[in-house]
Amino acid sequence: MMEDTRIGLYVCWCGTNIAKMVDVEQVAKELGDLPNVVLSKTYKYMCSDPGQDMIIQDIQENNLNRVVVAACSPRIHELTFRRALANAGLNPYMFQMANIREQVSWVHTDREEATKKAKSLIAGAISRVAYHEALEKRTVEIDPATLILGGGIAGMSAALEIADAGKQVYLVEKKAQLGGQLLQVDLTFPFMYSAQQLRQMIIEKVVQHPNIQVFNNQVVEEVNGYIGNFSTQIKNGKKKETELKFGNVIVATGLKAFDPQGIEAYAYGKFPNVITSLEFEKMLLKGKIQTKEGKVPKNIAIIHCVGSRNKDYHEYCSRTCCMTALKFANQLKSAIPDSNVYELYADMRSFGKGCEELYTKTSTKGVTFLMFDQQDKLPEVIKAGKNDGCEMLIQMDEKLSGEEVEIPADLIVLMVGMEAHEDAKKTGHSVGISLCGNSFYIEKHPKLDPVATTTDGVYIVGNCQGPKDIPDSICQAKAAAARILGTINKKQVEIEVTTAFANEELCCGCQTCVQVCPYTALSYEEEKNISVVNEALCKGCGTCGSACPCGAISSRHFTDKQILSQIEGLMEMILQEEISEN
Amino acid sequence: MSFNPKIVSFLCNWCSYTGADLAGTSRMKYASNIRIIRVMCSGRVEPTFVLKAFQQGADGVLICGCHPGDCHYHEGNYNCLRRFKLMQKFIDQMGIEKDRMKLKWISASEGKDFAKLVDQFTEEIREFGPCKVKEIVETLS
Ligand code: FES
Secondary structure, X not given: OOOOOOEEEEEEOOOOOOOOOOOHHHHHHHHOOOOOEEEEEEEOOOOOHXXXXXXXXXXXXXXXXXXXXXXXXXXXXXXXXXXXXXHOOOOOOOEEEEEOHHHHHOOXXXXXXXXXXXXXXXXHHHHHHOOOXXXXXXXXXXXXXXXXXOOOHHXXXXXXXXXXXXXXXXXXXXXXXXXXXXXXXXXOOXXXXXXXXXXXXXXXXXXXXXXXXXXXXXXXXXXXXXXXXXXXXXXXXXXXXXXXXXXXXXXXXXXXXXXXXXXXXXXXXXXXXXXXXXXXXXXXXXXOOOOOOOOOOOEEEEEEEEOOOOXXXXXXXXXXXXXXXXXXXXXXXXXXXXXXXXXXEOOOOOOOOOHXXXXXXXXXXXXXXXXXXXXXXXXXXXXXXXXXXXXXXXXXXXXXXXXXXXXXXXXXXXXXXXXXXXXXXXXXXXXXXXXXXXXXXXXXXXXXXXXXXXXXXXXXXXXXHOXXXXXXXXXXXXXXXXXXXXXXXXXXXXXXXXXEEEOOOOOOOOOHHHHHOOOOOEEEEOOOOEEEEOOOOOOOOXXXXXXXXXXXXXXXXXXXXXXXXXXXXXXXXXXXXXXXXX | OOOOOOEEXXXXXXXXXXXXXXHHHOOOOOOOOEEEEEEOOHHHOOHHHXXXXXXXXXXXXXXXXXXXXOEOOEOHXXXXXXXXXXXXXXXXXXXXXXXXXXXXXXXXXXXXXXXXXXXXXXXXXXXXOOOOHHXXXXXXX
């Protein structure tokens, strides 16, 4: 196989991102001398069109049959370059990337060391790519149905979009009622639409839609399969289990409110008239704003950022609370015109259409805005004295005036932040997606692919991906729906080709692989006393190959030979440098 | 010349490699001794890879995978853990200090932890000094 291996090496500057810390010219020059390397070049941006065209042209003119690009992480551009190879008529797997940006230029500070490291990583890639084999595409049919987990505004919007296009949707909701967070909201900011009307409008469409089947009071324990061919068991009614089959999954499981009990300064649970924003929404829904004693409150304080933007609780901004707090002020002022409303905020975040305008409007209504330092001393709720004429006092260091102030309060509303559900991890696991540091689901790429996940065919929309408002949730829902309709439309999808394969001759029939495979992709054939791989089920983790005592199983594109030669290539380069130094 | 440890590392694609990428995109700085090899899952790392690294002159081998329960393939990291213990025993018998091998869980969001881990492991290996595996292999064969 080694006869006439012709490798093209391309070292990317990535503008100055790589070139500043790695001597790309030196790297290209020296590694150009390695065996099998036919040409070696550097270029400003390999991923750009001219960069890719250069590769394509070189492949065709110089009969290259392997390509190595040293640039950013393969997680970002491996597919880009594989496509370029394919466009040049070369099998896309005859390619290897060396990550000299995320793993070198961005993390090291000594140019000489960084250059040396880059060389060894590239040498590893060059020696590995010689053993790459052409792999053929595998395609599977796509089941046109979609499973949606979560019947909030995001899940329902996605369901409608897909169902309206004529495709089947299974909508699974944990609770007895559809609606999610909307169920708890009175008016929505900044335009004051009734949340219940919005909810009603959308629910009606969902439940009446012939293409949507709703399962209430249900959770999905485990989803099996892969893009195009997923399945799960659902308990239908009392005992009967139904098997659902679908080609794509949307996770829209939302989030939950932060419990303020742990913040001592706010005395939640201690004073009955300290309530959360959700409890206040409930009052608004009932149309009755009153204290626990049944009195109309005169002094109402609204405290922002409860559990958000604070190292002790959650560092992130919950994004919807500032606007909800302003909405509360407006609702209070129109319900109780002579009330004193205080907004105790840390930073006012009023981005988004109509939001800054709502802020300006609110500030003309006689609402008092007081700023506190979220990282320093929080405002403290204490019991008022006999002569204060109110039940509670809030003591705070007002940041803008620099003064200590005392605010009288009959009712205190805590704008609680949002956090992931406790079972987010479990749900994620059932569909094969992971969490970021804040327990929200992690997207495939935070900028370029924000609704897809690392598991093909599984999408995340709405609040389970991070706190957001209604229009943003709906945008994501419809984006995911469009992506899914796109794949359904193609009828077929390409799937992982880097699966395991077994060599019958070497197999001793010990069945170790059968035991370690998490996907039942391996089975034992008694007649021949061998293990066989069902490639449709295999996801290519490679665990079977490393467990096999006879070396009978190997993973495509991650064969022993390929990895061993990568180790060899990179180590030899390091040793060579060491020798030349001494 | 002072001893500069050579470290070969195997990172699973889904959590740990992404975590290392995050260290990069966040411009965290760490020791440049490590050379990362990407595998799809920590469960793919087999003894021959580790032995090969030592044989080729590595002074330390670092394996990282997803946290327990987070493996993209459900339980590859458990298989890795089991095999890791065996591998440690094995290299120990060969005369290589078993702590020249380390297995750690790094999630996609733990860029900082990854950078710290690399620095720490590099120091640990520096303490050990150069790995004498070449001589060991020669006496064995
Ligand atoms: S995928 Fe990370 S350990 Fe298996």
